[in-house]
Amino acid sequence: MPYMMGGFPDPETSIRIANAYADSGADLIELGVPYSDPLADGPVIHEAATSALAAGVRFEDVLEACRAVSGRLPVVLMAYTNMVLGSQGPAAFAERSLAAGACGVIVPDLPLGEDEPTRDLLNSAGLSVVPLIAPTTPEKRQTEICRLAAGFVYVVSTVGTTGERNELPAELQGLVAGVSAEADVPVAVGFGIGTAEQAAEVGRISDGVIIGSKLVRLVADADGGDQAVAAVSRFLEQTRRAMGG
Amino acid sequence: MKVESPHVPGRFGPYGGRYVPETLIPALDELVAAWAEARADPAFSEQLAGLQRDYVGRPTPLYLASRLSQRVGRNVYLKREDLAHTGAHKINNALGQVLLAKRMGKPRIIAETGAGQHGVAAATACALLDVECVVYMGSEDIRRQRPNVERMGLLGAEVVPVEAGARTLKEAVSAAIRDWVANVETTHYVIGSVVGPAPFPTLVRDLQRVIGDEARVQALEAEGALPARVIACVGGGSNAIGTFTAFVPDENVALIGVEAAGDGVDTDRHGASLSAGRTSVLHGSMSSVIADDEGQILEAHSISAGLDYPGVGPEHAYLRDTGRAEYVSVTDLEAVSAFRELSRLEGIIPALESSHAIAWLLGQGRSTEPGYDLVCLSGRGDKDLAEVIGLEDA
Numbered sequence: 001m002p003y004m005m006g007g008f009p010d011p012e013t014s015i016r017i018a019n020a021y022a023d024s025g026a027d028l029i030e031l032g033v034p035y036s037d038p039l040a041d042g043p044v045i046h047e048a049a050t051s052a053l054a055a056g057v058r059f060e061d062v063l064e065a066c067r068a069v070s071g072r073l074p075v076v077l078m079a080y081t082n083m084v085l086g087s088q089g090p091a092a093f094a095e096r097s098l099a100a101g102a103c104g105v106i107v108p109d110l111p112l113g114e115d116e117p118t119r120d121l122l123n124s125a126g127l128s129v130v131p132l133i134a135p136t137t138p139e140k141r142q143t144e145i146c147r148l149a150a151g152f153v154y155v156v157s158t159v160g161t162t163g164e165r166n167e168l169p170a171e172l173q174g175l176v177a178g179v180s181a182e183a184d185v186p187v188a189v190g191f192g193i194g195t196a197e198q199a200a201e202v203g204r205i206s207d208g209v210i211i212g213s214k215l216v217r218l219v220a221d222a223d224g225g226d227q228a229v230a231a232v233s234r235f236l237e238q239t240r241r242a243m244g245g
Numbered sequence: 246m247k248v249e250s251p252h253v254p255g256r257f258g259p260y261g262g263r264y265v266p267e268t269l270i271p272a273l274d275e276l277v278a279a280w281a282e283a284r285a286d287p288a289f290s291e292q293l294a295g296l297q298r299d300y301v302g303r304p305t306p307l308y309l310a311s312r313l314s315q316r317v318g319r320n321v322y323l324k325r326e327d328l329a330h331t332g333a334h335k336i337n338n339a340l341g342q343v344l345l346a347k348r349m350g351k352p353r354i355i356a357e358t359g360a361g362q363h364g365v366a367a368a369t370a371c372a373l374l375d376v377e378c379v380v381y382m383g384s385e386d387i388r389r390q391r392p393n394v395e396r397m398g399l400l401g402a403e404v405v406p407v408e409a410g411a412r413t414l415k416e417a418v419s420a421a422i423r424d425w426v427a428n429v430e431t432t433h434y435v436i437g438s439v440v441g442p443a444p445f446p447t448l449v450r451d452l453q454r455v456i457g458d459e460a461r462v463q464a465l466e467a468e469g470a471l472p473a474r475v476i477a478c479v480g481g482g483s484n485a486i487g488t489f490t491a492f493v494p495d496e497n498v499a500l501i502g503v504e505a506a507g508d509g510v511d512t513d514r515h516g517a518s519l520s521a522g523r524t525s526v527l528h529g530s531m532s533s534v535i536a537d538d539e540g541q542i543l544e545a546h547s548i549s550a551g552l553d554y555p556g557v558g559p560e561h562a563y564l565r566d567t568g569r570a571e572y573v574s575v576t577d578l579e580a581v582s583a584f585r586e587l588s589r590l591e592g593i594i595p596a597l598e599s600s601h602a603i604a605w606l607l608g609q610g611r612s613t614e615p616g617y618d619l620v621c622l623s624g625r626g627d628k629d630l631a632e633v634i635g636l637e638d639a
């Protein structure tokens with residue numbers, strides 16, 4: 001389940017990247033909507049968002065990428081609360097996202113307790129609100145989050161923002177097992193996964209592996225669109241192989 | 246008048262809340278509980294009150310500024326937060342929060358700073374209470390508030406330059422929140438104003454309300470009546486909330502918050518989030534924010550680093566909507582000229598932030614109506630000398 005920043009490094013290349021993800025056999029794309037103040041994100045994704053916004057990328061450009069691939073595989077948007085509320089409110093956000101073929105949305109700064117009535121509104125419009133569970137989330141809260149989950153549950157692997165980690169915490173397996181026992185929907189793990197080996201390891205204990213910063217960094221470091229597409233394709237193919245798929 | 250919505254703690258009407266990554270939620274819950282417990286503990290209150298008296302120098306004086314009063318047209322009293330230890334009101338909050346963090350067993354403190362006053366206050370409290378301190382500061386603010394950077398170093402704090410965006414306060418807060426997300430188990434985030442996710446706006450208000458609590462008693466003693474107007478500058482809004490809170494139930498006292506108009510509120514270079522913002526989320530709470538039609542936060546501008554912030558505490562947005570407080574703004578030029586004028590009239594060099602409140606009184610706020618005014622002089626201006634003198638040379 002690869003992540004990409006919509007409109008980065010430019011809208012046209014970002015559509016090519018989305019298609020490359022689909023070609024590499026991704027099960028789902030997590031499509032980031034650039035935001036000026038992404039508090040859940042580490043430096044790589046933050047910089048990509050800043051650069052996209054500086055180049056004038058708007059929500060419509062992200063939806064364009066969504067439209068381009070939503071016929072090929074499911075697209076889940078990753079958007080901060082301000083994007084969802086926008087100037088026209090969550091109903092308009094849902095309508096535009098659904099019209100572009102998105103099936104869900106992850107809102108990393110809309111935790112349980114702040115998410116009503118937005119969550120109900122989006123879910124009943126047909127845009128699944130995928131909740132996050134962190135290693136710090138207490139058990140009772142985990143249960144409640146799982147009960148309200150739509151689409152899948154996103155388990156945050158480590159305490160911290162997005163970004164590659166050398167090692168994944170030992171407690172991850174227990175956390176994922178606990179969440180899987182509570183949730184009726186699939187459980188995916190993200191944050192910190194930056195190598196094919198880590199992806200394989202996480203793939204063995206969960207239903208989905210989300211790779212974000214690593215891929216965004218490959219795009220940021222590439223010299224032009226062709227190189228970016230080649231780099232992400234190569235990495236996703238390695239990952240597929242390591243995961244035995 | 247009840248200001249906090251009674252049924253939803255941490256909400257002020259539609260504003261406030263905690264729009265933060267899930268990872269932080271348990272820490273915020275823990276903070277709510279720890280603060281409730283500390284406030285109920287007489288030993289904690291005594292320790293804090295003792296330090297406020299013997300270390301900070303509270304109560305700060307309420308001073309009748311006679312020459313300023315002549316210019317304005319009626320009596321003006323200055324609440325002298327500039328005389329508090331470290332030179333600004335920020336110490337009231339920093340000391341309380343670091344004490345609380347110690348009580349919670351957190352060995353590491355992080356803070357953000359704009360003008361450097363909150364950073365200095367946090368570093369001071371950490372030196373006093375022997376806790377590790379890391380301060381995030383935008384590199385543009387490091388440039389324009391150099392003396393405070395040096396003070397933090399002397400006090401033993403580590404200052405981390407933040408290079409993102411406009412390299413000012415907004416980015417410093419974001420960097421501190423990201424650090425907190427990564428180190429939440431060992432770290433307490435001493436936020437510097439009445440902003441951020443709940444319970445911070447309430448916690449910081451509780452610690453800053455000492456300004457108004459003291460000033461109300463002092464003002465009644467001096468004049469035998471309440472002031473007609475209570476005035477304070479508004480960046481994140483902590484000195485203003487701290488001054489206003491005691492007067493909120495006094496319906497006849499006008500509460501006036503002065504924001505930074507920068508080059509003008511009708512330009513795209515200002516910091517007037519209440520006068521020219523829209524309802525959005527910034528740094529974990531819903532408030533009035535300078536943002537575009539898609540919810541992207543825009544850069545603020547003010548000559549004063551402490552007011553150079555596109556957001557404002559949620560309680561101010563609520564006080565604005567309910568009409569209980571009024572928010573006005575003054576430009577960079579007006580603030581600088583008030584900075585000079587107060588220095589010459591009263592022998593008090595005000596912080597550029599506080600100069601905004603003075604500037605409003607000397608300009609749009611002039612009045613010869615009966616009654617008198619009370620202004621929070623939130624800090625001293627030594628830190629701003631280079632910036633203001635640089636303007637002269639330009």
Ligand SMILES: Cc1ncc(COP(=O)(O)O)c(C=O)c1O
Pocket residue numbers: 333334335359360361362363437438439478479480481482483484485550551552596598599623624625
């Ligand atoms: C002296 C002084 N006044 C005012 C402010 C603005 O903050 P607040 O609005 O939270 O009082 C600052 C912030 O750095 C300050 O240093």
